Amino acid sequence: xxxxxxxxxxxxxxxxxxxxxxxxxxxxxxxxxxxxxxxxxxxxxxxxxxxxxxxxxxxxxxxxxxxxxxxxxxxxxxxxxxxxxxxxxxxxxxxxxxxxxxxxxxxxxxxxxxxxxxxxxxxxxxxxxxxxxxxxxxxxxxxxxxxxxxxxxxxxxxxxxxxxxxxxxxxxxxxxxxxxxxxxxxxxxxxxxxxxxxxxxxxxxxxxxxxxxxxxxxxxxxxxxxxxxxxxxxxxxxxxxxxxxxxxxxxxxxxxxxxxxxxxxxxxxxxxxxxxxxxxxxxxxxxxxxxxxxxxxxxxxxxxxxxxxxxxxxxxxxxxxxxxxxxxxxxxxxxxxxxxxxxxxxxxxxxxxxxxxxxxxxxxxxxxxxxxxxxxxxxxxxxxxxxxxxxxxxxxxxxxxxxxxxxxxxxxxxxxxxxxxxxxxxxxxxxxxxxxxxxxxxxxxxxxxxxxxxxxxxxxxxxxxxxxxxxxxxxxxxxxxxxxxxxxxxxxxxxxxxxxxxxxxxxxxxxxxxxxxxxxxxxxxxxxxxxxxxxxxxxxxxxxxxxxxxxxxx
Amino acid sequence: xxxxxxxxxxxxxxxxxxxxxxxxxxxxxxxxxxxxxxxxxxxxxxxxxxxxxxxxxxxxxxxxxxxxxxxxxxxxxxxxxxxxxxxxxxxxxxxxxxxxxxxxxxxxxxxxxxxxxxxxxxxxxxxxxxxxxxxxxxxxxxxxxxxxxxxxxxxxxxxxxxxxxxxxxxxxxxxxxxxxxxxxxxxxxxxxxxxxxxxxxxxxxxxxxxxxxxxxxxxxxxxxxxxxxxxxxxxxxxxxxxxxxxxxxxxxxxxxxxxxxxxxxxxxxxxxxxxxxxxxxxxxxxxxxxxxxxxxxxxxxxxxxxxxxxxxxxxxxxxxxxxxxxxxxxxxxxxxxxxxxxxxxxxxxxxxxxxxxxxxxxxxxxxxxxx
Ligand SMILES: Nc1ncnc2c1ncn2[C@@H]1O[C@H](COP(=O)(O)OP(=O)(O)O)[C@@H](O)[C@H]1O
Ligand SMILES: [Mg+2]
Numbered sequence: 064x065x066x067x068x069x070x071x072x073x074x075x076x077x078x079x080x081x082x083x084x085x086x087x088x089x090x091x092x093x094x095x096x097x098x099x100x101x102x103x104x105x106x107x108x109x110x111x112x113x114x115x116x117x118x119x120x121x122x123x124x125x126x127x128x129x130x131x132x133x134x135x136x137x138x139x140x141x142x143x144x145x146x147x148x149x150x151x152x153x154x155x156x157x158x159x160x161x162x163x164x165x166x167x168x169x170x171x172x173x174x175x176x177x178x179x180x181x182x183x184x185x186x187x188x189x190x191x192x193x194x195x196x197x198x199x200x201x202x203x204x205x206x207x208x209x210x211x212x213x214x215x216x217x218x219x220x221x222x223x224x225x226x227x228x229x230x231x232x233x234x235x236x237x238x239x240x241x242x243x244x245x246x247x248x249x250x251x252x253x254x255x256x257x258x259x260x261x262x263x264x265x266x267x268x269x270x271x272x273x274x275x276x277x278x279x280x281x282x283x284x285x286x287x288x289x290x291x292x293x294x295x296x297x298x299x300x301x302x303x304x305x306x307x308x309x310x311x312x313x314x315x316x317x318x319x320x321x322x323x324x325x326x327x328x329x330x331x332x333x334x335x336x337x338x339x340x341x342x343x344x345x346x347x348x349x350x351x352x353x354x355x356x357x358x359x360x361x362x363x364x365x366x367x368x369x370x371x372x373x374x375x376x377x378x379x380x381x382x383x384x385x386x387x388x389x390x391x392x393x394x395x396x397x398x399x400x401x402x403x404x405x406x407x408x409x410x411x412x413x414x415x416x417x418x419x420x421x422x423x424x425x426x427x428x429x430x431x432x433x434x435x436x437x438x439x440x441x442x443x444x445x446x447x448x449x450x451x452x453x454x455x456x457x458x459x460x461x462x463x464x465x466x467x468x469x470x471x472x473x474x475x476x477x478x479x480x481x482x483x484x485x486x487x488x489x490x491x492x493x494x495x496x497x498x499x500x501x502x503x504x505x506x507x508x509x510x511x512x513x514x515x516x517x518x519x520x521x522x523x524x525x526x527x528x529x530x531x532x533x534x535x536x537x538x539x540x541x542x543x544x545x546x547x548x549x550x551x552x553x554x555x556x557x558x559x560x561x562x563x564x565x566x567x568x569x570x571x572x573x574x575x576x577x578x579x580x581x582x583x584x585x586x587x588x589x590x591x592x593x594x595x596x597x598x599x600x601x602x603x604x605x606x607x608x609x610x611x612x613x614x615x616x617x
Numbered sequence: 618x619x620x621x622x623x624x625x626x627x628x629x630x631x632x633x634x635x636x637x638x639x640x641x642x643x644x645x646x647x648x649x650x651x652x653x654x655x656x657x658x659x660x661x662x663x664x665x666x667x668x669x670x671x672x673x674x675x676x677x678x679x680x681x682x683x684x685x686x687x688x689x690x691x692x693x694x695x696x697x698x699x700x701x702x703x704x705x706x707x708x709x710x711x712x713x714x715x716x717x718x719x720x721x722x723x724x725x726x727x728x729x730x731x732x733x734x735x736x737x738x739x740x741x742x743x744x745x746x747x748x749x750x751x752x753x754x755x756x757x758x759x760x761x762x763x764x765x766x767x768x769x770x771x772x773x774x775x776x777x778x779x780x781x782x783x784x785x786x787x788x789x790x791x792x793x794x795x796x797x798x799x800x801x802x803x804x805x806x807x808x809x810x811x812x813x814x815x816x817x818x819x820x821x822x823x824x825x826x827x828x829x830x831x832x833x834x835x836x837x838x839x840x841x842x843x844x845x846x847x848x849x850x851x852x853x854x855x856x857x858x859x860x861x862x863x864x865x866x867x868x869x870x871x872x873x874x875x876x877x878x879x880x881x882x883x884x885x886x887x888x889x890x891x892x893x894x895x896x897x898x899x900x901x902x903x904x905x906x907x908x909x910x911x912x913x914x915x916x917x918x919x920x921x922x923x924x925x926x927x928x929x930x931x932x933x934x935x936x937x938x939x940x941x942x943x944x945x946x947x948x949x950x951x952x953x954x955x956x957x958x959x960x961x962x963x964x965x966x967x968x969x970x971x972x973x974x975x976x977x978x979x980x981x982x983x984x985x986x987x988x
Contacts, residue, residue, distance in 0.1 A: 234675055235714035235776075237702045239728035240783065249727070253718045349677065351700070 066527065071444050074434050075453075081494045082456040085468030089315075092471045093308035108309035113287065120281075121271065121288040124205055128273075129266040131210025136217025137259065139364060141251065143218075144225040145233065147347040148357045150365075157369050158215035163598040164372060165555035166212060166275035167575050168591040172372035173199055173208045174279060175379055175584075181387050183375060200280045209276045211368055213269055217262045224258030225251075230346050243348065260328050268321035271314060272461035274558045279579065289314040290463045290558070297467070297562060304471055311464040319459040373595070380588035400589035410590055412567055413574035416485060417554050420570060424492040425549040429542055431493075432500030437534060440508045451501075458498040462558025465491055470562050483565045491559035496549045503545030507538050547605040551598055618819055619649040619672070619787055624681035626667050641667040642678070643843035649787070649821055654813050656822040658830040659840035660866065665823040668840075669789050672821065673708050674701030685786055707780030707788040711795060713772045715764045721775055722747055722760040728783045746782060753812065754778045770801045777812070788813075788820045794829060806832055827867045831855060839863050859900075861984050864911035871917075871956050873910040874986070877902045885983060886928070891951045895928045896981040907986045916980030917958040919947055919966060920973045931956075931974040935966050949974055 093104050108114075142148045143155075164172075176184045177199035185196040198204060232254060236246045252259070277291040287295065289310055296307040350357055379385055381396040404410050432454070438444055439451045457465070469491050473482040481487045524532065535542075557572040564573050571594060578587035624645050627638040642664045649655040657665040670676040672683055674690065677698070683691040685706075690699045716724055725747045729738055738746060751757045754774040759767065767775060773793060780788055793809070794802045810833050813820050824830050830837050831851040838848045839862075847859045858864035861872065875889035885902060887894045887910055894910055902908055919935070926932050933951040945965045947958045951974060958974065966972060 229712055229714065231710040231712050231714040232716060234673075234701075235708065235710055235779070236716075236727065236731075237675070238673060238704075238706065238708040239731060239779065240702050240705065241727070241731040242702055245731050249731075250716060254716070256718070346675065 070434065071438055071442075074431065074438065075446070075450055077431070078435060078450060078453045078497065081490070081497065082453045085465060085472060085494065086315075086456075086460070088472045088475075089308055089311060089464070089468040092305055093312050096305070104305035104309045105312075107303075108306045111306075117287045117289070117292050120202055120286060123202055124209065124277070124288050125267045125270040127202070127206030128209035128213060128270040129263055131206060132213035132217045132266050133259070133263055135210070135364070136214045136262070137221045137252075137255075139214075139361070140218050140221035140225055141247065142357055142361065144222055145230070145251070145348055146350050146357065148350060148354065148361060150358065150361050153365050154218065154361060157365050158218050159602055160368055160372075161212055161215050162551055162602050163595055165557075165572055165575070165591075165594065165598075166273070167279065167555075167557055167572060167579070168376065168595070169212050169372055170208055170276050170279040171575075171579060171584075171587065171591070172376050173204075173211075175375045175385070176371060177204060177207075181385070183387050184371075186387055200284045200286075202281075202286060205276050205280050205286070208280065209270055209273055212276070213266050214368065216269075217266060220258060220262045220265070221255065224255045228254055233348070234346070237348075243350075243353075257328060261325055264321045264325040264328070268318045268325075271317055271321070272463070272558065274463050274561065278576075289317075290461065293463050293467060294561065297470075304467075304474075307467050308471065311461075311467045314461055315459070315464050318461055322459045376588045376591050376595075379585055380592050382585045385584040400585045401593070404586045404589045404593070407574075407586065409569060409574045409577060410571075413569045413571040416488075416568060417571040420485060420489060420492060421550040421553040423489060424496060424553045425546045427489075427493055428496045428500040428549050429504065429546050432497060432504045432545070433535065433538060433542065434530075435497075436501050436505040436508050437530060440505055441534075454497050454501045456498075457494045460495075462491075462495060462556065463562065465494060466559035466562030469494075469559070483568070485568055488560055488563050488568070488570065491563055492553050492556060495556070495559065496552065499552070500545050500549060503541050503548065504538060507541030508534075544605055547601055551601055554594070554598070618651045618686055619655075619821065620682070620684045621648070621668075621672070622646050622682040624668065624671060624678050624683065626664075626671055626676060626678045626680075640843050642671065644680070645840075645843070645845050646681075647838055647845065647848060649819060651819055652817050653835040654810070654818075654820040654822055654833055656824060656830045656834035656837045657840055658824060658827060658837050658867075661825050663840045664843040665825070665840055666791055667843075669791050669821065669823050672787075673706060673789055674699060674704050705783065705785055707783065707785035709773075709776045709780050709788070709790045709793045711792045713776040713793075713796070715767070715772050715775055717763075717765045719764055720760070721751070721756060721762050721764055721767070724764050724775055725751060725779050725782050728779065732783075750778045750782045753781070753816070769797050770805060773797065773805060774808075777809075781816070781818070786819065788818050790820060790822045792824055793822075795824070795826070802829075809833065831867070839866065841866075856979070856982070858911060858982055858984060861909050861911065861986075861988050864982060864984060869914055869957065869959075870911040871914060873912065873954070875908055875910055877904050877906045877908055879904055887983070891954060891956075892926070892931050893928045894976065894981070895978075896983050897978055898981075898983040900983060902983065902985075909984050909986055911982045911984055912956070912976055912980045914946070914957045914959040914980075915944075916977040917956065918975040918977065919949065919958050919960055919964060920975065921966060921970060923971060923973055926973070929976040929978070931976075933972055933974045935968045935970045935972055937968055938965060940965065 094100055094102070096103055139154055143151050176182055177197055179185060179196045179198045179200075182196070182199065189195070189197050199208065228251070233246050233250055236250045237243070241249065271289065274290040274294065277286070277288045278294065281287065281291055282295070293307050293310045293314070296303050296310065378388055380400050381398070382392055383395070383397055383399070386392050435450050435454055439447050469487060473479060473487055481490070555572055556570070557576060560570050560573050561576060564570065569577065571590070575587055575590060578590070624642055625640070626642040627640045629638055645668065647655070657668060659665055667676060671678045671691070678691060678693065680693050681691070682689065682694065689695070689697050690704055691697055716727070719727070726743060729743050729746060748757055748760065751760055754777055756771060756774055756778060759771065764772070764775065776793070794805055797805060806829060812818070822834060834851055836848060837851050837854050839846045839854060841862055847854055847863050854863065855867055858867065864870040865872070873889045873891065873894070875887040875894065878886045878888045878893070880886070880902070883897055883899060885896045885898055887896055887908060889910065896910060923932065931951050933949040933956065935947055936950050936955065937948045939946045940962075943962060944959050945962055947960060947966060949956045949958055949972060956974060
């Protein structure tokens, strides 16, 4: 009994430490100077010139990218779930893109596709047709690229929503004489409203948190949003921690509002459930003469979201110097970049560190989540709701904000000298991914009947034995899925890492970031292609094991 | 009014059963006349819903022709395929399919609001029509209520009102009562029938519940494995089943195998292993032909006085009885077989008692062998 209490206590304290201490430090850092409360940091931060533009940019970026993702994602989901459009599996394959192409690679690929100088699409498609170039290094470009990266997430959310909708609700509208268009606008969409609002909020929060797109496309043009502003403030010399903290606080407030609002909506959404209990067979609506346009739309989306970025990355990886594809460049291909990347010390560090951190974080997160969610779901320990809420808290903290917070802590705390080691990145990852781990484990935990545990206890097993012999083995499928998912997302992580790494402690995403900043494009792309291949294998294994990872990302 | 000719529909094989397509509807033809309630009755999975959905246009048949009042809605041969929203049929779904984001009034108004621009009624006329149909189904006092706040029976009537508001020539109903509890179902049965008769609606009704079908319909088509087994008035389908399947599916029957011994003036003398039966029938069977005698238990009488046996009067022993409230069911052993007899509640004979089993002639129908 006391062993159990000890573990409950330890887990609570540890999760509280992970979730609360960074936030506390951030507050303290921002609102005090020399031990006295002050608003000086806020004042400095918000009197900088260009701040109004920065805020406007952030909102335009968030609103625009959300709109792009929600419109495309919802449209595709409706086509796939409710109509007889062909090539449906292709859409589900495309929905894995955010998992297998890290955000920074995706953004760089789009830079190669749509920059004014070297953008393939500009040179060969857009300029010949419209006579002007589309400049991806602009707020519009950022909106487009981020929107495309988030579309699959909306797609998966809306697929789930449309699937749970009784098809006869639409059929009765058709029988009432309404054409398909009217049915979609007047029936389907209003019924999907809760899911739609949820998707909008999630995407807005995601965009506000996004660092990759504003950094790659915006920094050189001096287009700033919150995240890139924080990064710039910390990269100035000397770095201004309290001003960065002030920006981080603002961002944190925005994302927290979004996440809390979303949680409220998903609770209310229940009242809207229309399923009557009778099982129904999905009956796709025949598109008739719209089938061809829809098919073209789907194929075009697949090309744009999957083939084009991968193709341009691969092409770039075969060039000595990056130049847009032409007869000349296509006849002078090289594999040399792969070798060069392999021998680059940056990549070697990155590979080693990413492996250590990915495996380490995934294992630690899943173990911690297993114990924590077992306490939450299965025991009657007083205060277990506290663990639940604490473990959920990091979901509201953008990666970059967490980076700022952790940085300030371990720069100040002399008795835990982990600054400049992998441990500091490990702590950031652990904090960021605890909520995901909890979700994977608690979903499968709910599926385990309480009787199983109780019968084991009746046969005289202690609680630890019950956990190890009964609970853990039954959790394995959810556990493995969650583990792989966390490996995948750790390897791509950039927002916290970019503030916490130090020479020799780079991870793979940092290696790509550094190469980008140094202009080593072909080598970067070679590394990127290898990384994508590795992630494809990982995600493939997860799917073979029957784990639907990706859907949970939301 | 409604004419169905050689309708066929198959579904692609699912991954589980890789080979062969499922023939959900297999070459069926029937007519529905004006003002009648025509019922498709059959066990679950026999293709009733598929037939209905083909008529609605929600499912594309492989073969056949569907026409209403001479207007061809679908013809595989001539390539006519009217989309469902242009067929102007009313339909009530099993799940009611009430739109939860609209109130009662808006649910009913929707079909009027989506009419083509020229035919769309003005605001005033629209609410008048909605209110009229709501009062027909007695929901006028709930017009402002959110649709999800209605009880099951009210949702059912709302679905009906919505299907009726355009005054469709044909109303399609797919097991509309199956989601109601037993008491309400009985009430709604009469309500539906009253509405259908009073408004002169032509209806095509789908159910697997034989009591419902017999109580409500003008005519019944009994379906089995995508085919129609028998079409007729409820009474004739019940009293003169043409196959063992129909006799079994509608009501209860005792099945006794026998051989035709001779036929005197439309009365067949059938030799069975329990004794001789004299059965009037207007069907034609050869002497010596194997047949099945279907005997309704409610026309089998039991008596404890044991005098006189002969044709249609057998001797047996009560094996079990079950008190069912209005009636008492007895299981009687006659030779090697068991006969079920349904007696009124005054007759209740304990097992084991020797009894006389008297078959009344109305108990019988003669059907061919095979199932
Ligand atoms: N969309 C579908 N895909 C494949 N098979 C179907 C589909 N709909 C119905 N079926 C099959 O067709 C047959 C008839 O179904 P249905 O018309 O729904 O029967 P009923 O309404 O009489 O219960 C069943 O065997 C059913 O499994
Ligand atoms: Mg059915």
